[in-house]
Amino acid sequence: MLRGNRELWLAFFTMIMITAVYGAVVMVTHEIPPASDVFGHGMGIVGFILMLMTETLYSLRKRSRSVRWGRMSFWLKFHIFTGLVGPYMVLLHSSWKFNGLAGATTLLTAIIVVSGFIGRYIFTRIPRTMDGLEIEGTLSQEALKQARRLLALWHAVHIPIGMALFVSAFVHIGAALYYATFLK
Amino acid sequence: MRSARLGCFTFTGIFAALVTAFAIAGFAVASGGQMFSPGALNAVAGDVLGGVHSHAEIAGACSACHAAPWEAQTMDDRCVVCHQDVTFQMQDLMTPHGRMYAIDPAAECRACHPEHRGETASLTEIEGWKYPHELSGYFLTAHQFKAENDPFKCTDCHGSDVTTFDENTCESCHGQSDQAFMVDHILAYGESCLNCHNGYDSMVTGFNHDAFQFKLTGKHAEAACVDCHRGGHSLADFRMQGQDCASCHLDDDAHEGMLGKDCASCHTPEGWSPSHFDHNRSAFKLTAAHADVACRACHKDNLFKGTPADCFSCHAQDDPHQGVLGTNCASCHKATTWQDVTFDHSKTAFALVGSHVNVACLKCHNDLTFKGTPTACVSCHADVHQGQMGMDCAKCHNPFDWKDVHFDHSQTGFKLVGAHQGAACSSCHANGRFKGTPSNCFACHSADDKHNGQFGTDCGSCHNPSSWKDVNFDHSRTGFPLSGSHSGVACKNCHSNGVFKGTPRECVACHAADDAHNGQFGTVCSACHNTSSWKNATFDHSKTGFPLAGSHSGVACKNCHSNGVFKGTPSNCYACHAGNDKHNGQFGTDCGSCHKPTRWSDVNFNHNNTGFPLNGKHAGVQCKACHSNGYQGTPSNCYACHASKDKHNGQFGTDCGSCHSPNGWGNASFNHNQTGFPLEGKHAKVDCKKCHQNGVYKGTPSQCAACHQDKHNGEKGTDCAACHSPKGWGN
Secondary structure (H helix, E strand, O other), rough: OOOOOHHHHHHHHHHHHHHHHHHHHHHOOOOOOOOOOHHHHHHHHHHHHHHHHHHHHHHHHHHOOOOOOHHHHHHHHHHHHHHHHHHHHHHHOOOOOOHHHHHHHHHHHHHHHHHHHHHHHHHHHOOOOOOOOOOOOOOHHHHHHHHHHHHHHHHHHHHHHHHHHHHHHHHHHHHHHHHOOOOO | OOOOOOOOOOOHHOOOOOOOHHHHHHHHHHHHHHHHOOOOOOOOOOEEEEEOHHHHHHOOOOHHOOOOOOOOOOOHHHHHHOOOHHHHHOOOOOOOOHHHHHHOOOOOOOHHHOOOOOOOOOOOOOOOOOOHHHHOOOOOOOEEOOOOOEOOHHHHHHHOOOOOOOOHHHHHHHHHOOHHHHHHHHHHHOOHHHHOOOOOOOOOOOHHHHHHHOOOOOOHHHOHHHHHHOOOOOOHHHHOOOOOOOHHHHOOOOOOOOOOOOOHOEEOOOOOOOOOHHHHHHHHHHHHHHHHOOOOHHHHHHHHOOOOHHHHHHHHHHHHOOOOOOOOOHHHHHHOOOOOEOOOOHHHOOOOOOHHOOEEEEEEHHOOOOOOOOHHHHOOOOOOOOOOOOOOOHHHOOOOOOOOOOOOHHOOOOOOEEEEEEOOOHHHHHHOOOOOOOOHHHHHHHHOOOOOOOOOOOHHEEEEEEEEEEEEHHHHHHHOOOOHHHHOOOEEEEHHHOOOOOOOOOHHHHHHHOOOOOOOOOOOOHOOOOOOOOOOOOHHHHHHHOOOOOHHOOOOOHHOHHHHHOOOOOHHHHHHHHHHHHOOOOOOOOOHHHHHHOOOOOOOHHHHOOOOOOHHHHHHHOHHOOOOOOOOOOOOHHHHHHHHHHOOOOOHHHHHHHOOOOOEEOOOOOOHOOOOOOOOOOHHOHHHHHHHHOOOOOOOOOOOOHHHOOOOOOOOOOOHHHOOOOOOOOO
């Protein structure tokens, strides 16, 4: 069961730290770190890996029947943590320019984060065990039904957005490799 | 049992992914890859290259610049497809591209030329590169560090685009340090700094004008640049500046062109004044005082050409002769001073000799009248003698010195001798009076008389004119002729207080203090002493009761007359010789009874008058041999003196004289017959020692056998005399 909001605080603290590092780089170089230099580029890569973990790890654990590493609640917390920190780093990677495909990808990232918040809100409406299994009887049937309907609806929206985001992100990465990284 | 799969691969998820992929592909086809652009390309229109004015015109054609990673071509290859000139520049070290290619052959175009930074963003970004800035025509030598010691950045001067430069940037920085200068400088030379400045030097503190042909000295060094380089707006303008004087000083010409344009022939950069015109190049050489005269004194109104050269043109108003002596001042005056006249006075009837030579002309020609000046002495010289000596000064004086007088005083009744010759005329001829001067000594020397008239007024009777001290008085004419030491004595020793008359003649009058005898011999010193010396006294001691004989005559007076006491000196020997008595008074006080005055050892004592007349060897014995302890009471028995010489050890008593005589010990006369053993026969001739062996006399045995050995071996007894007699053993 997801109790408290420690992962939110942890994510918030991590983002503060990253912001501090970002601020220090700005102070030293006197410019916004461009997306292409070591710091900006590194943030994009790490942020994207975190986002990729957000997308895959919780989902794999949730659906795995053979390997059951850790509790579901931990992976959900990890999903929320990486789902906040990863996009934040990607946002900083953007160097605050939002044109072209890269801009669109950033926009999709922002949307999926907001969507994730909404999903978390709906998710916590349903009482669950430590492994995320629903506990029946604590909520009225009507309320529970409504919650499940909402959660299904949210899933139907959240997952396509995520897929669109990752397609866009992969194309962006491919273009960056083509036009910049492997540029001769 | 569901297989493990990602939760995102739902139908809607996969569908969304496909839609997204298609949408991206559609955009890519439609926009030519522009959606991958990280930013707008530069749209600033330039020269046409590759058919376009800017990169923005080929924004969709990514491959125009971007080669695919798998292609052999690089992006730089794509650059030079259009920018062909850069290919050539890279081979030329005199171009920025050539120099930078040489510095780093691996450098890529985009290292300095970034794109996708916006339509107006600069295409050149070389911060951090060792860009050879001097190739742009501008050195960064003087722009290494800013005032705060920070290194310069490209953007400090160029702003965001290093390919452009706004010259107002110069003013905005340099105006901060000296705004007034910048304003003046820009007004003087225009706003294009780069026309003159190339950054190599500051052109202010480090600029060395002397490196050029035209060195800045004197006032030129103080001039502002603009004073000469007027209206110069480029380095070329500065170099075109003429170096001849007139280029700058045409307006300063006070001579209005009359003296040509070469100011430097007279003036120097030290200043217009003083000028150094070589006047000697003109017909009028400047000598002496003329050389110091200001130019304008002769060249009034700065007129130089045609200035007349004759004296009167300038000096007409200086002529004190009112034209009487003509207009050619130089016939007499030199150029040094007016007083420096070269008139040959010897051509007149009055040649100048001696002091007359140095006398200022005006002394004689006092109203500057030269003609008809009288030549008589008195016409110029006032007579201090008031005519007593006549009108002809030259009779005594000469022109060299008034004091150098040659008056022959011997012609007068008073010939000058000795000190009179050196005396100043005025010392006798006071008040300039010469005639009627009295010739007697007292007329002049009454005040010098130290004798207060005791010798009258004729000083010359004793003194002569050489010196007062040179006195010639004949003392023998007085009643007291000077002899011996008296003749060397200073007069005042006897004539104290300058009193001569009535000086007493007695010795004691002068010598009372010299009397060493305290008056014992009266006041007539000359009774013993004479004038040659006090010590040379002649006293006849024989006139006293004690005539001096023997050694007494050679004794110094004071030996007997100690303390200078003569009278009452006792005449007995002991009065003087008590200390000499070696007999301790044994013979009384009359030494003369034995000793003679010749010497002490000359004694006259008759021993035969004593109870012990000296006979034999006694007469030759030294007195002290017997009188070792004095004379009185000396014993007369032999043993008193001879006890130690008794060889008989007292065997014969103490009266040596009973056997021995004073003539010698050896002459002993012992009468053996007085003993119990009279000597008879051969006994009388036997040596004493034969029987008295070892000097033993007393107790000598009288038996025969005591001396004689018995040839009968005792057969006949011991009395030899029973058979033998002393006449011989044979008898």
